[in-house]
Each structure stands twice: as C-alpha cells, then as structure tokens.
Amino acid sequence: MPTPSVAPVGTEIACVADEGCSYLRALSTIEHIAGFEHTARCYAAAASRCREQGCWAARKRDARAAVEPPAPIPFKAVHRMSLPPAFAGHEAVTVQFNRSNLVDIVSDCSGNYIERRCIDLGTLPARGDSLGSLYQYWSDLRAAGACRFSNIDTVQLARSGIIGKLHIVDVRSSDPQDFRFELFGYDVSIGRYYESPRAHPVSIWADGLMRDYNTVRLTAAPRLHRIRCRLGDTSHHYTRLILPFLDKRGRVTRLLVAIREEAGDNIKVQAGH
Amino acid sequence: MTLAKLTPASASENGGLMFKRRTVIVDGPDPIDQHVGGQLRLRRAQAGMTQTELGAKVGLSFQAVQKYETGENRISASRLYQLARILDVPLAYFFEGLDETGHTEDGTGAAELTRKEASMVLGAYYGIKDPRLRSACLLIMTRMAGRSEAESE
Structure with missing residues (x-):
C-alpha cells in the first residue's frame, strides 16, 4: 500500500493514497478536533466528491475480499501457535525479547479471552515502522513541550501511514465509563461501530480498554501493548500504542491510539472449538 | 489598524x-x-x-x-x-475569506452555500468522463460567466 499523503490539485486537497474518502474524512475529523475548521472543511469537501462518485477504496476492499475469502481455521490450531515452546525436561527457558514477561490474561464463560502484554517503548523507534515513526513524532512534541492536540500535524500522521489505524479517544471525563471515540480508524476491524469503549458487548474487552485508557490518562505516560484475543468467533492479534495529549492546563484530555495488526489478526474461528 | x-x-x-x-x-x-x-x-x-x-x-x-x-x-x-x-x-x-470588518466567515451562511455549490459543480465536472465533453462544459460555463477562455485559464 502506498504511503498516504495529500497532494495539491488546484486549490483543493485531493487524496493520492490507496484509501479514498474514508482517509480524507479521517483527516477532516483530526483537523476538526485540533480546531482547524477551515482545513477540516476542505478535507470534507474533497471526501464528499469521493462519496458522490462512490468510494472506490471500499469497492477495492470488497473486490479483494471476494477474491480471497478468509479461510476459517480451527481454534485449537490458533491456540497452539500462541503458546510458548514446551518446557522440555523442565529446563528453564530464557526469553530473548526485550519486553515484559508479565502477561495479563482474562476470559469469560462465553469463550472470549484477552491476552495482554506490556512492551518496552524503547524498542519502537528502532523498528522504524508506522508505530515507531508516530512515537518518535510524539516524543519530539513532548520534548518541545507542545504535546497539545492542536499542535498535531496531519501531514506528519499521513506520512506515518497510520491514518486508518488511529483512534482518538476523548478522556476529559474522570469516569472511564464516559470515555468516547471521537475518531475510529476506518481500517481497524476490532471494536468498530461502538461510540465508546463501554458500549462493546464483551464486558472483559470493554473493561480492559477503559482500564488501559484510564491508566494513560492518569499517568500521562504512553503505553505499548501486544494483544491477542478472541472475541466471539474472531481472533485478533495486534500491537497498540496509546499516546496522551494535554490541554492548556496540562491535563490529559485526548488519547491517540494507534493499532498495528500482527500476523494472524482478524481470523474467523470455527464454532465449537 | x-x-x-x-x-x-x-x-x-x-x-x-x-x-x-x-x-x-x-x-x-x-x-x-x-x-x-x-x-x-x-x-x-x-x-x-x-x-x-x-x-x-x-x-x-x-x-x-x-x-x-x-x-x-x-x-x-x-x-x-x-x-x-x-x-x-x-x-x-x-x-481570503475575511470580510471587510476583519471577521472570518463562519461557514453557516451564504459562504457555506457557495462552498457546497462549488463542491457540487466540481464533483459534476469531474464526473464527466469524456474529456471533450468536459472542455465543452467549461467553455459553456466561461461563456455564461462572460469571461474569455484565456482569462479563465
């Protein structure tokens, strides 16, 4: 997928990325939240043109889905893959990864489970991928004392190639039940169509989200998690970066959440396994 | 000032x-x-x-x-x-977009309608696939506006 960017066409903004109007609408929302109404309107106008002529990004996605239907795989196979190597002869196994070994696992009686691992943020910039460049950008903002959402640069976000994988969460309320998504990444499958984390029907999932968001809100420190979960008939595997943004008084009021799907994400699991 | x-x-x-x-x-x-x-x-x-x-x-x-x-x-x-x-x-x-008193147009009145109209015109214009038809439309519009082609370019 080419790196999303914006390019000048006349006096309007046009999308030259793989994603069409969803991409421009996301940019419009970010500009609106950042307080730049005029720029938001220009992005929205460009998106509406795309809407009038049909969103070709959606058509492309549908065509791709029609060609390659996701093959359901037995749940047991997924589960086996996710387990660490067997402890042969009860020998100690040295974990070679620079990350926390503390894994938080929760499950419910409906068969849903969430395995969540905290990862060291220091490993991110070295990877140089979308999450790494986003974290680097946020670190630069923080170092300059400009970690306010109105200072966000949509061009920089677009360069990171992460627009469709971004959530913006309003955390102005001190009650996590009132947290709500101001933007939900159009390219993120998990948890879509819910305006707030608490609205998700799987309560362990909703509780986990609210807890993680609230931790970042209270500590004002970014967090990186690797998450494997099974919700209903779908298993997910992704890395999540949560970045706090402050208001003028230095309170965390918004979170920028970026998702990177890992191998084995969004796989349908056969019922009964 | x-x-x-x-x-x-x-x-x-x-x-x-x-x-x-x-x-x-x-x-x-x-x-x-x-x-x-x-x-x-x-x-x-x-x-x-x-x-x-x-x-x-x-x-x-x-x-x-x-x-x-x-x-x-x-x-x-x-x-x-x-x-x-x-x-x-x-x-x-x-x-651009500042009125004579130095206020920014708030986008709720006539300016917003004009913007929507302009957006619709542009959408319809780019919806015409045939480039000859497109240039004919442009010609008609510039003639109706009383402008010369050179001026519109």
Whole structure:
C-alpha cells in the first residue's frame, strides 16, 4: 500500500493514497478536533466528491475480499501457535525479547479471552515502522513541550501511514465509563461501530480498554501493548500504542491510539472449538 | 489598524484610558491571526509539507510554525512574504475569506452555500468522463460567466 499523503490539485486537497474518502474524512475529523475548521472543511469537501462518485477504496476492499475469502481455521490450531515452546525436561527457558514477561490474561464463560502484554517503548523507534515513526513524532512534541492536540500535524500522521489505524479517544471525563471515540480508524476491524469503549458487548474487552485508557490518562505516560484475543468467533492479534495529549492546563484530555495488526489478526474461528 | 488590536475597557480599570491592549494570554489569539494561520496550515497540507519541513525552509523550528498556525504568534510581513513564496501563493491568499470588518466567515451562511455549490459543480465536472465533453462544459460555463477562455485559464 502506498504511503498516504495529500497532494495539491488546484486549490483543493485531493487524496493520492490507496484509501479514498474514508482517509480524507479521517483527516477532516483530526483537523476538526485540533480546531482547524477551515482545513477540516476542505478535507470534507474533497471526501464528499469521493462519496458522490462512490468510494472506490471500499469497492477495492470488497473486490479483494471476494477474491480471497478468509479461510476459517480451527481454534485449537490458533491456540497452539500462541503458546510458548514446551518446557522440555523442565529446563528453564530464557526469553530473548526485550519486553515484559508479565502477561495479563482474562476470559469469560462465553469463550472470549484477552491476552495482554506490556512492551518496552524503547524498542519502537528502532523498528522504524508506522508505530515507531508516530512515537518518535510524539516524543519530539513532548520534548518541545507542545504535546497539545492542536499542535498535531496531519501531514506528519499521513506520512506515518497510520491514518486508518488511529483512534482518538476523548478522556476529559474522570469516569472511564464516559470515555468516547471521537475518531475510529476506518481500517481497524476490532471494536468498530461502538461510540465508546463501554458500549462493546464483551464486558472483559470493554473493561480492559477503559482500564488501559484510564491508566494513560492518569499517568500521562504512553503505553505499548501486544494483544491477542478472541472475541466471539474472531481472533485478533495486534500491537497498540496509546499516546496522551494535554490541554492548556496540562491535563490529559485526548488519547491517540494507534493499532498495528500482527500476523494472524482478524481470523474467523470455527464454532465449537 | 491599531484600534482593531485594542479592546474597550472601563475608564476605572485603565486609569482613564478607554482602551487596553489585546494580549494573547488574556484575550486569546487574534481572530485575524488565527485566520492567517489557518490559511497557512491549509496551504501547507495541500503542498504535503510537514511543519518541520516548512520550518526548515524559513529557518524556524516546527514549534514556531505551530504557533503561527494556531495564531499564538503573529506572522511578520517579511515572514508572510517568505511563506507566500515558498508555498507558491499570492499574499492575498492568507486573507481570503475575511470580510471587510476583519471577521472570518463562519461557514453557516451564504459562504457555506457557495462552498457546497462549488463542491457540487466540481464533483459534476469531474464526473464527466469524456474529456471533450468536459472542455465543452467549461467553455459553456466561461461563456455564461462572460469571461474569455484565456482569462479563465
């Protein structure tokens, strides 16, 4: 997928990325939240043109889905893959990864489970991928004392190639039940169509989200998690970066959440396994 | 212009003076500075430049560009000229959308309708696949507007 960017066409903004109007609408929302109404309107106008002529990004996605239907795989196979190597002869196994070994696992009686691992943020910039460049950008903002959402640069976000994988969460309320998504990444499958984390029907999932968001809100420190979960008939595997943004008084009021799907994400699991 | 930067105050507060100087800390950014900053941001996005890249071209940090865009810092005339040249726009571009009293159009009235109309016209225009038909439409529109083709280009 080419790196999303914006390019000048006349006096309007046009999308030259793989994603069409969803991409421009996301940019419009970010500009609106950042307080730049005029720029938001220009992005929205460009998106509406795309809407009038049909969103070709959606058509492309549908065509791709029609060609390659996701093959359901037995749940047991997924589960086996996710387990660490067997402890042969009860020998100690040295974990070679620079990350926390503390894994938080929760499950419910409906068969849903969430395995969540905290990862060291220091490993991110070295990877140089979308999450790494986003974290680097946020670190630069923080170092300059400009970690306010109105200072966000949509061009920089677009360069990171992460627009469709971004959530913006309003955390102005001190009650996590009132947290709500101001933007939900159009390219993120998990948890879509819910305006707030608490609205998700799987309560362990909703509780986990609210807890993680609230931790970042209270500590004002970014967090990186690797998450494997099974919700209903779908298993997910992704890395999540949560970045706090402050208001003028230095309170965390918004979170920028970026998702990177890992191998084995969004796989349908056969019922009964 | 000086009066535009001053806000009325009671005589008792200002030792008999009728106006006090407007400050960013107390009164927030000036709406005109915000508008100019917004135009700068829009044009920068259209050009696909990050704040860091634009800042490097004019010898500023990205924080300075941020402050220009939010209207927290005023852009000097020389800097505005420099930015206009880098972004390839006339100086008047930064003041487009300001009415005679210096207020930004709020987008709720006639201006918004005009924008929607313009968007629909553009959408319909680019919806015509045949380039010959498109140029014929353009010709009709320019003739109806009473402009010459050369002028419209």
